[in-house]
Amino acid sequence: xxxxxxxxxxxxxxxxxxxxxxxxxxxxxxxxxxxxxxxxxxxxxxxxxxxxxxxxxxxxxxxxxxxxxxxxxxxxxxxxxxxxxxxxxxxxxxxxxxxxxxxxxxxxxxxxxxxxxxxxxxxxxxxxxxxxxxxxxxxxxxxxxxxxxxxxxxxxxxxxxxxxxxxxxxxxxxxxxxxxxxxxxxxxxxxxxxxxxxxxxxxxxxxxxxxxxxxxxxxxxxxxxxxxxxxxxxxxxxxxxxxxxxxxxxxxxxxxxxxxxxxxxxxxxxxxxxxxxxxxxxxxxxxxxxxxxxxxxxxxxxxxxxxxxxxxxxxxxxxxxxxxxxxxxxxxxxxxxxxxxxxxxxxxxxxxxxxxxxxxxxxxxxxxxxxxxxxxxxx
Numbered sequence: 001x002x003x004x005x006x007x008x009x010x011x012x013x014x015x016x017x018x019x020x021x022x023x024x025x026x027x028x029x030x031x032x033x034x035x036x037x038x039x040x041x042x043x044x045x046x047x048x049x050x051x052x053x054x055x056x057x058x059x060x061x062x063x064x065x066x067x068x069x070x071x072x073x074x075x076x077x078x079x080x081x082x083x084x085x086x087x088x089x090x091x092x093x094x095x096x097x098x099x100x101x102x103x104x105x106x107x108x109x110x111x112x113x114x115x116x117x118x119x120x121x122x123x124x125x126x127x128x129x130x131x132x133x134x135x136x137x138x139x140x141x142x143x144x145x146x147x148x149x150x151x152x153x154x155x156x157x158x159x160x161x162x163x164x165x166x167x168x169x170x171x172x173x174x175x176x177x178x179x180x181x182x183x184x185x186x187x188x189x190x191x192x193x194x195x196x197x198x199x200x201x202x203x204x205x206x207x208x209x210x211x212x213x214x215x216x217x218x219x220x221x222x223x224x225x226x227x228x229x230x231x232x233x234x235x236x237x238x239x240x241x242x243x244x245x246x247x248x249x250x251x252x253x254x255x256x257x258x259x260x261x262x263x264x265x266x267x268x269x270x271x272x273x274x275x276x277x278x279x280x281x282x283x284x285x286x287x288x289x290x291x292x293x294x295x296x297x298x299x300x301x302x303x304x305x306x307x308x309x310x311x312x313x314x315x316x317x318x319x320x321x322x323x324x325x326x327x328x329x330x331x332x333x334x335x336x337x338x339x340x341x342x343x344x345x346x347x348x349x350x351x352x353x354x355x356x357x358x359x360x361x362x363x364x365x366x367x368x369x370x371x372x373x374x375x376x377x378x379x
Contacts, residue, residue, distance in 0.1 A: 001030065001039035010049050012077075012288010012326050013316065014296050020313035021048075026320050048320065049287055065216060065372070071102060071359050072208045076286050079209070082107075086205055087294045095179050095203040099164065099355035102208055103157035103362070114165040116175065120146050121166045128170045135347035136240035138170050139163070139354075140233055147229035156218075156365065159228035160358025167351055179203065183351060187342040195340045198298040199348065202336055205291040205329060206349050208356025214239035218357045220372045222364040235357045236350060245349035251279035251334025252344040255311050259338075263314025271322055279331025280319055288326045295332035299339055308339035 002010075007027075008018050018040075021027045026048065030039045072081055079086040081098065082105055089098055094111060101107045124142040131141055143163060150159075168182030169175050176182075180200035184191045208215070217238040221231035239245045254277070258266040270277045282289050300309050312335050316327050337344050 001032075002042045002045065004038055004040070007040045007045045008293070010045050010287070012049070012285070012290065012292065014293040014300075016300065016309070017293075017296070017313050017316050020317045021320060024317045024321075026317060049326075065211065067211070067219075067367075069210070069360070069363060070105075071356070071363060072210045074210055074284060076284060077288075077290060079290050081208060087290055090201040090204040090291075090294050090298070093204065095200050095207070095352070095355070098204045098207055099160070099358075102355055102359040103160070114161050116165045117146075117162055120149065120162065121169060121175075123149070124166055124170050134240070134345055135171055135343075136236060136245065136350050139167055139347060139350055140236040140240070142166065142170050143229050143233035143236055147227055147233060150227050150229050152227045154228055156222070156228045156231070156358040156361025158358075159232055159361070160354050163229070163232055164351070164354055167354070171347070171351075179351070183346075183348065184340070184342075187346055188340060191340070192303050194298075194302045198295070198302055198336055199340070201298045202295055202333060202348055203352040203355075205295055206333070206352035208353070208359065212353075213244060214353060215357060215360050219360050219364040222361045223367070223372050224370055225365075228358075228361055231361050232354060232357055235353065239350050239353060245347065245353070246345075247278060247330040248333040248337060248349060249344040251331045252338045253334075254278055254315065255308060255331075255335050255338050258311040258315050259307050263311060263318045267315060267318040267322065277319055277323065277325075279315075279334060280323055280327055281325035282328045285326070285328065289328040291329035292327050292332050295329060295336065299332065299336050302339055305335075305339035308335050311335075 004015050004018060008015050011018065022029045027044050028041055031037070032039050070082070072079070074080070081089065082101055084101065084107065093107070096112050096114070097108050100112050124145045127141045127145045128138040131137060133141070146162060164179060168179060168186055171183065171186040173182035173186035178200065180203055181196050184196050184199050188195065214235040218231045218235040221234040226234070254266065267277060296309065296312060299305050312331065333348065334344070337346055337348070
């Protein structure tokens with residue numbers, strides 16, 4: 001028998017979700033001799049966790065690119081930025097300080113101040129207003145507008161700081177305050193402090209993830225010595241796809257349906273129709289995405305988020321009956337968007353990932369140029 005802390009860790013879920021598993025009969029629970037402590041059968045926990053592990057296909061469907069990096073390290077249980085556990089950073093450290101950690105390798109003691117280029121901001125606002133696109137479109141156009149006036153001497157960190165300093169404003173937020181507060185106020189007039197804190201945590205958790213597709217796009221652009229703002233634009237062009245940052249819009253819709261129709265009926269409507277259930281499974285985190293529980297815990301503290309987190313717990317428990325996959329961070333991010341009253345397409349993921357791209361640009365700039373080249377084979 002094991003305690004709730006160990007059971008939650010093995011499953012990669014929060015304690016409230018563990019309790020939801022118990023209430024739905026997926027896991028047995030016993031009371032210890034002290035009459036208070038809950039205990040769970042280790043074999044049941046390990047069996048349920050093991051359902052998320054599957055054998056890799058004989059021929060990998062992806063084209064794997066392996067390069068050295070000191071920025072982010074992930075394995076099947078943890079994610080670390082420059083050696084710092086990301087879940088702990090999300091609980092204790094602001095997005096701005098974590099961005100500086102990614103760029104410089106050192107976590108600053110004080111909150112950094114990012115200077116706003118007012119001329120650049122005005123150019124970006126004008127371009128974005130004329131285009132009237134989505135949030136990711138606004139960020140992409142801003143990167144292009146800044147690139148048009150770039151002298152090419154800045155680093156990836158410089159470009160990321162500049163773009164992040166104006167990104168909340170081009171999305172409709174105010175000019176002053178933290179990145180999380182400004183982005184939140186772009187969509188919510190008077191957000192609760194707990195919502196801003198949850199969004200700040202989300203930005204930290206999503207700031208980097210090794211060589212994700214959009215990050216690889218930035219590094220490929222840098223390898224041919226594309227200027228930093230243009231390389232960030234390449235990342236933004238890649239991140240906007242429905243299989244990348246757009247996945248959270250699908251999970252937000254899933255949760256909205258679970259709130260109104262019930263978790264069981266909602267999960268069944270996806271799986272019985274042969275559709276993939278969004279927000280579940282991960283190619284690396286076979287024992288659970290380590291970003292899921294910290295973000296869902298932060299959402300539980302947001303006033304009025306109870307129906308949303310109940311719906312998430314229900315969906316996770318119902319999916320546990322039918323799927324060999326555990327929840328990933330997209331499910332928690334969709335819950336944050338829905339509970340916070342933000343549009344389901346709000347580009348929190350893209351804003352966060354700009355920080356990581358700046359670090360990867362600078363790391364790639366130290367490598368020999370033009371080192372990425374595709375080779376075709378006859379089909």
